[in-house]
Structures are given as structure tokens and as C-alpha cells.
Amino acid sequence: MTATLLEVKGLKLHFPVHGGILYRRVGTVYAVDGVSLDVKAGETVGLVGESGCGKSTLGKAILRLYDPTDGQVMFEGRDLAHVHGKELRTLRKDLGIIFQDPYESLNQTHTVGFIVQEPFLIHGVGTPEERRVWAKDLLKKVGLPESAFDRYPHEFSGGQRQRIGIARATSSPSSSSATSPSPRSTSPSRARSSTS
Known part of the structure; x- marks a missing residue:
């Protein structure tokens, strides 16, 4: 069971x-x-x-x-x-949310690489090089090219921004919360995201 x-x-x-x-x-x-x-x-x-x-x-x-x-x-x-406090932050390592509006939920002043690495950084997980490798792997798993790492959210389509949100939300969680299915994502990307 x-x-x-x-x-x-x-x-x-x-x-x-x-x-x-x-x-x-x-x-x-x-x-x-x-x-x-x-x-x-x-x-x-x-x-x-x-x-x-x-x-x-x-x-x-x-x-x-x-x-x-x-x-x-x-x-x-x-x-x-x-x-509360530190204990809640620790638990949030295992929780994630994929927001309905990918544009509004991504900080436009940060690169996609930083956005995906940020949960690891906040929780002190891994070295800078390990975080970089993990973030690139997560981007690959949601169907984005390695070149996405150094670009900014405004450079992507709505569906691609949704994938960035999925990569960030799955940066080590054992549970993710998606606020809505994304019609912007293609079926293959949704399949990759759900099986990653």
C-alpha cells in the first residue's frame, strides 16, 4: 500500500x-x-x-x-x-508549484539558469558547478535546449516559459503542485515533464 x-x-x-x-x-x-x-x-x-x-x-x-x-x-x-520559519523552508525543498501564468511567475531580471538553480541555492544544496549541471539537466528534461540556460524569460514563448516553470518546480521536490494544465505546452513536453 x-x-x-x-x-x-x-x-x-x-x-x-x-x-x-x-x-x-x-x-x-x-x-x-x-x-x-x-x-x-x-x-x-x-x-x-x-x-x-x-x-x-x-x-x-x-x-x-x-x-x-x-x-x-x-x-x-x-x-x-x-x-514555521526554518522548518517550513526546509519542507518547501520538497514542495513546488507550477503557476498558471508563466510570464508573471518568472523573474524577468534573472537568467533561466539562475531561476532553475534558485531553489538549490536557497536551500544550500550542492556546489555552484553541481547546481549548474542539475539545472541544465532539468531544462533538457522539459525539452529546452542547453542554450536556454543563459537566456531570459522574455525571450521564450508562453509554452517554453511554462516548461521553465516546470523545471524550477521540479528542482528537487517530492511533490509538485500545478495550478492548471498548460494548453501552451506541447504534448511531448507534458509527457517528458510528468515522467521526469
């Missing part, structure tokens, strides 16, 4: 809406409202829904980029609500 890697129970993320001259609370946006799911090691799960239905928000809440209003997120048996 395969162990559960990620368990989400009754996750809610509500945002207050403020308005008027005194900026009073005038309502609530129920961005995520009672979502539960389990992901086993080695399993792939896709979220499908219309634009604005909360897919990206759910991914960000699972990764603690937003603090949930209610519910529980367990990763490898640990409740992420009780993980």
Missing part, C-alpha cells in the same frame, strides 16, 4: 472584502471552501475548473503561501499549520 504524501482536509480560504469611505468590511470571498483530497506518493492529481474558481489559490494555501482560514494540510504526516 502506497503511503499518503499529501492530505488536505476541509481546507477553506476566505478573503474579507472592504469598501466605502471608511474601508469597512462589506463581504467575503470564499476562494476555497471545504476542499479535501489525498495524494499518494507517485500519484498525479489534476485540478480542473473555470478561470477564477480557486485552483491557484488552493495550491498556494497548500504550500502555505496563504494561511488557510480553516482545515488541515498534512505533508508526509506533518501538519503544515504548525510548521
